[in-house]
Each structure stands twice: as C-alpha cells, then as structure tokens.
Amino acid sequence: MLQFQLWKKLLVALVMLGGVVYALPNLVNGNATSMLPGEKINLGLDLRGGSHLLLRVDIDAVRQERLDTIAETIRQEFRGAKIRFSGLDVRDSSVVVRLRDSSDAVTAQTIFNELGQGITPTRDNDVYSLAFNESGMTEMQTQTVQQSIEIIRRRLDPKGTKEPVIQRQGVDRVLVQLPGVDDPEAIKRLLGRTAKLTFQLVDSRMTAAEAIERGRTPPGTVLLQSASADGRSYVVEKRVMVSGEMLDSASAGIDQNNRPAVNFALNTVGARKFGKVTGENIGRPFAIILDGQVVSAPVIQSQIFGSGQITGDFTVAETNELALILRAGALPAPLIVMEERSIGPGLGADSVAAGEIAAVIGLVLVAAYMVASYGLFGALADVALIANIILIIAALSALQATLTLPGIAGIVLTMGMAVDANVLIFERIREELARGRSVLAAIDGGYQRALSTIVDSNLTTLFAALFLYIFGSGPIKGFAVTLAIGIVTSLFTAVMVTRLLIILWVERKRPSKIIL
Numbered sequence: 001m002l003q004f005q006l007w008k009k010l011l012v013a014l015v016m017l018g019g020v021v022y023a024l025p026n027l028v029n030g031n032a033t034s035m036l037p038g039e040k041i042n043l044g045l046d047l048r049g050g051s052h053l054l055l056r057v058d059i060d061a062v063r064q065e066r067l068d069t070i071a072e073t074i075r076q077e078f079r080g081a082k083i084r085f086s087g088l089d090v091r092d093s094s095v096v097v098r099l100r101d102s103s104d105a106v107t108a109q110t111i112f113n114e115l116g117q118g119i120t121p122t123r124d125n126d127v128y129s130l131a132f133n134e135s136g137m138t139e140m141q142t143q144t145v146q147q148s149i150e151i152i153r154r155r156l157d158p159k160g161t162k163e164p165v166i167q168r169q170g171v172d173r174v175l176v177q178l179p180g181v182d183d184p185e186a187i188k189r190l191l192g193r194t195a196k197l198t199f200q201l202v203d204s205r206m207t208a209a210e211a212i213e214r215g216r217t218p219p220g221t222v223l224l225q226s227a228s229a230d231g232r233s234y235v236v237e238k239r240v241m242v243s244g245e246m247l248d249s250a251s252a253g254i255d256q257n258n259r260p261a262v263n264f265a266l267n268t269v270g271a272r273k274f275g276k277v278t279g280e281n282i283g284r285p286f287a288i289i290l291d292g293q294v295v296s297a298p299v300i301q302s303q304i305f306g307s308g309q310i311t312g313d314f315t316v317a318e319t320n321e322l323a324l325i326l327r328a329g330a331l332p333a334p335l336i337v338m339e340e341r342s343i344g345p346g347l348g349a350d351s352v353a354a355g356e357i358a359a360v361i362g363l364v365l366v367a368a369y370m371v372a373s374y375g376l377f378g379a380l381a382d383v384a385l386i387a388n389i390i391l392i393i394a395a396l397s398a399l400q401a402t403l404t405l406p407g408i409a410g411i412v413l414t415m416g417m418a419v420d421a422n423v424l425i426f427e428r429i430r431e432e433l434a435r436g437r438s439v440l441a442a443i444d445g446g447y448q449r450a451l452s453t454i455v456d457s458n459l460t461t462l463f464a465a466l467f468l469y470i471f472g473s474g475p476i477k478g479f480a481v482t483l484a485i486g487i488v489t490s491l492f493t494a495v496m497v498t499r500l501l502i503i504l505w506v507e508r509k510r511p512s513k514i515i516l
Contacts, residue, residue: 004503012496016387022394041396043179044404044478050179051187054339057148057172059141062333063093063132066140070115070130071095072238075220077111087127094131102126141171147332149174154328155190173338179402184340191335194291195325197244199274200236202285202297208233227293228313234294236287241277246270250326252319255311260319262310264326271306279303355408362415363389370419374426375515377502381422384498388418391489392482401485404478414486417461421494424450439514443506447499454494462487 025040042048067090074097078085084100099108108128112121118136122129132140149166156164156178165177178187203221211217217235226232248267255261266274278286278300287297288310295312314322366385370378392411396403429446437445465487468480 004500008496009500012500015391015492016497019387019391019394022397023390025397026393039397039400041393042400042402044402044407047403047405047408048179049343050177051181051184052339052341052343053176053184053187053191053337054169055152055174055176055191056336056338057145057174057332058334058336059144059172062140062144063137064090066132067093067095068238070119071097072220073115074111074130076239078108081107081111083108094129096127096129099126099128144332145172145174148335151329151331152176152191152335155325156187158324158328174335184342188337188340190321190325191331193325194331194334195244195322195328196291196330197247197326198240198289199242199277200238200240200287200289201277201281202287203235203237204284206235208235211235224287224289224292224294227290227295232294234285234287234297236289236294241286242266242270242274244326244330246273247326247329250323252316252323253309255309259311260314260316261312262314262319262323262326263307264310265307274308275303275305355405355412358412359408359415362412366415366419370422374422376505377422377426377429377514380501380505381419381426381494381498383501384422384493385415385418387497388486388489388493389415391493392486395485395489396482401481402478403482406476406479407482410479410482410486414483414490417486418490418493421450421454421458421490422498424454425494425498433514439511440506442514443502451495454491458487458491 071088071090074095075088078097081104083104085097086100087096087098089096099105105123105126109121112119112128112130115130116136118132118139119130120133120136122131145168149168152174153164153166156166156176164179165175167175169175176187176191181187203218205218206214206221208223211223212233217223220238221235222238224234224236226234246266246269248265248270250262250264253261253263282300282302284300285297286300288295288308290310295310310322363385367382370381370385372378374381389411392414395401401407425446428450429442432442432445432449433439462484465480465484469477469484472480
C-alpha cells in the first residue's frame with residue numbers, strides 16, 4: 001500500500017500549486033495582484049474597520065399603510081355590494097365605518113371576514129371598528145422585518161460578495177455591519193429611500209388647485225406633491241394600477257433630450273396589467289409615483305406593454321443609485337437610524353498583529369514538538385503543516401470569505417489539530433515497529449490502522465463546525481468557516497501530503513530501520 005499512484009502525485013501537486021497561486025495575493029502588494037487569479041482575504045469589521053448601523057423598522061408606518069389599504073378595499077367592496085355607509089376613515093390604529101342601513105350588517109360582516117384572520121372587527125350599533133389583533137400584528141412585524149433584511153442585503157451587496165453582517169435584533173431592529181466601508185452617509189442614502197414605486201391614474205374630476213382651495217379631494221383620491229422643484233401637485237387615485245413589485249429590471253439611461261433617466265422593464269404579470277391600464281385610459285395622465293411623490297405624469301398616448309422610462313431632475317449618479325434601489329426592491333417600511341458608528345482600522349490592525357504573533361508562536365511550538373517527538377517524520381509533518389496553512393489561506397481567498405478575529409482563532413486552533421492526524425499515524429507506526437515488523441510494513445500498517453480513526457475524529461469536528469455555521473451568526477460563523485476549511489485541508493495534508501513525503505523518502509533512502 002506504500003505505492004503512491006501517479007494520479008495521486010499529480011493531484012497533490014495541482015492542489016498545492018493552486019493553493020500557492022490563490023494565497024499569493026495576500027503576500028503581494030500593488031498591481032501584481034491583478035496578474036493572479038485570486039484576491040486578498042476579506043477582513044471583517046473587527047479587523048478592517050468599517051460602518052456599524054442599528055436601524056429600526058417603522059412598523060407603525062406599515063400598519064397605517066395596511067389600514068389605508070383596508071379602508072380603500074372596504075370602500076370598493078361596499079360600493080360593489082351597494083351597501084350605504086358613511087364616516088369611513090382610519091382613526092386610532094383602526095378603520096372606522098358606519099352603516100346607514102342595519103339590514104346590510106350580514107353582508108358587511110362577510111366582507112370583513114374576507115380581510116383575513118389578522119383583522120378583528122368590533123361593532124357598536126351600526127359603527128364598526130377594524131384593527132389588527134395580536135397574531136396579526138406579530139405576523140406583520142415578522143414579515144416586515146424579514147423582508148427589510150432581504151432588501152437591505154440586496155442593496156448593500158448586489159453581487160453577493162461583500163458579506164455584510166445583517167441580522168435582526170429584538171422585535172423591530174436590524175443590525176448592519178459593513179467591513180471596509182467608512183462612509184456611513186452613503187449607506188444611509190441607499191437605505192434611507194423606501195423606493196416604493198407605483199403607477200396610479202391622475203383624477204380629472206378636480207384639479208390640484210381646486211383641491212387645495214376646498215381642502216379636500218374626491219373620495220378615493222389623494223393629493224400628492226411633485227418630486228421636481230416646480231412645486232406642482234396632482235390629484236391621483238389611491239388605487240395602485242401597477243406596483244414596483246412587478247419590475248423585472250431597471251437600469252440607468254438617457255431620455256430623448258439626453259438627460260439622465262431610468263429605464264425599466266416589467267415582468268409578465270406587470271406587462272399585462274400595464275398594457276390593460278394604458279389601453280383603457282388613452283388620453284389620461286398616468287402618474288409615476290416614487291416614495292409618495294409624483295416623478296412625472298405623462299399623458300397616455302397609446303397602449304404600452306412591458307417597459308417604460310422614469311424621467312425627472314436626476315443626475316447620472318442619482319439614476320445609477322435609483323436603478324440599483326429599484327432592482328433590489330422597495331423596502332416595506334421606512335428605516336430609522338438609531339445608532340451609527342465608524343470603526344477605524346487601528347483596533348483591527350492591533351488584532352491582526354496579535355493574531356499573527358499567536359499564529360507564529362503556535363506554529364513554532366507545534367513544529368518544535370513534532371521534531372522533538374518524531375524526528376525526521378515530525379519534520380515532514382511540519383512541512384505538511386505549512387502546506388496546510390497555505391491551503392487555508394488559499395481557500396479563504398478563493399471563497400472570498402470574511403475573516404474575523406474569531407476566524408483567526410479558528411486558524412490557530414487548526415494548527416494544533418492539523419498534526420493530530422500525523423500523531424495518530426506515527427504512534428501506530430511505533431506500535432507496528434515494536435511488534436518487530438519491517439519499516440515498510442510498519443509504515444503501511446500505521447496508515448491503514450489510523451485512517452478510520454482520523455476520518456471519524458475529523459468528521460465529528462466538521463459536523464460541529466457545520467452546526468455552528470447554521471445556527472450561529474456574525475463572528476461565530478467566521479470561526480465555523482475557518483475551522484471547517486482547516487479540518488478539510490488538515491485531513492488532506494495528513495493523509496496525502498505527509499504520506500507522499502514519507503514515501504518519497506523511503507523510496508530514496510531504503511532504510512532498514514527508523515527511530516520514532
């Protein structure tokens with residue numbers, strides 16, 4: 001079994017060559033890194049510095065919006081069922097409506113029941129109040145925060161390579177940590193816009209000037225300001241004809257007057273609805289509304305399917321940012337900054353230096369122990385240990401995993417664990433030699449007898465690292481990643497690299513005895 005097939009030798013050589021190539025960017029500065037396939041290891045917030053934000057999701061705004069939607073739904077359903085009503089309004093976190101005819105109570109109750117189990121209606125004579133019950137509020141909070149976290153991740157890490165820390169804290173708060181980003185204002189700009197895009201028809205029954213003069217708008221409409229500096233207002237229908245959730249793509253571009261604009265395309269459902277609305281309302285203004293302000297309100301000239309353009313007083317940078325935000329999707333609620341910190345790299349540099357010192361000391365002590373205990377074989381195990389460290393660094397670079405201070409601890413721990421497999425093998429070889437077996441038979445028997453124990457011990461540790469990654473968060477995940485990578489690379493170097501070095505030495509020296 002001491003025969004090491006050619007393909008195994010080539011495998012070890014290729015793996016080590018790839019490890020060196022991907023680890024080199026971490027040792028080379030300047031433009032030389034652009035000539036290499038790998039990139040430097042990403043350092044976490046505790047090592048590199050960056051931005052720390054604690055955000056609160058405005059659940060009250062979501063509840064108010066949902067109640068407004070419920071009120072509008074009741075208005076439409078009552079009109080369809082020819083139920084006479086009055087006083088429909090949102091007051092004190094509930095929708096209030098009064099029936100003019102008590103005989104409509106059964107039909108009204110049926111409509112209320114269709115609003116969902118999260119809404120509880122209460123009745124006082126002919127006046128109904130509808131509000132979210134406890135289970136409805138809990139479900140709304142959970143969904144809103146989870147959706148906010150997903151949208152935040154899409155906006156801050158559209159390519160999925162930066163690995164920001166984004167996690168829920170408490171009922172309505174979200175922690176955001178961005179390593180290497182020292183401009184929290186740019187982050188707040190990205191997250192400060194809800195980016196809720198809707199398309200709503202402009203109501204032609206009353207002009208904005210008349211609505212302002214009378215102090216009210218027709219039922220089912222709302223007065224909105226223009227996003228431009230002209231101060232213009234629009235009376236638009238509350239009913240959303242097409243929403244930004246139906247966007248398929250958005251990109252920066254230019255309009256017919258060579259001004260910055262945002263081009264968008266709708267998905268199949270959105271294109272069908274857009275075509276139906278524009279086909280049925282030719283000649284009417286169609287308002288494009290972003291975060292409650294009318295960006296533009298062009299008159300529908302013909303039926304339009306699938307795509308369009310958002311124009312306004314934009315700069316090129318604003319169109320790029322707006323396109324990114326629209327692609328990521330609208331936040332379900334505004335985000336309020338509760339806490340912000342910019343963490344400088346000084347503390348991280350101290351941590352990196354301390355980690356390097358700990359790693360060097362650990363490497364020297366382990367190497368010295370192996371040489372003192374196992375002589376030449378211990379020295380060969382030390383060579384494999386260096387190869388193991390190279391492979392760990394290469395794997396972190398290739399995966400672009402984020403290295404944190406606990407991650408450094410995982411690497412240092414792996415150094416001690418890396419020689420554990422070699423210790424098992426060498427002790428088995430000692431036992432075989434003590435039984436009077438030849439050198440070749442002892443080495444062969446040592447590897448065969450120790451292999452199952454090595455695999456079992458490494459698998460149990462690998463499972464522990466896997467569970468740490470699944471159930472942990474932040475720095476715990478960083479520790480789990482480096483530990484898991486270290487287990488895999490140490491198993492490879494112990495079973496393949498050390499064995500190859502021992503076999504090459506045996507083939508060359510043909511020893512009649514060895515001292516362990």
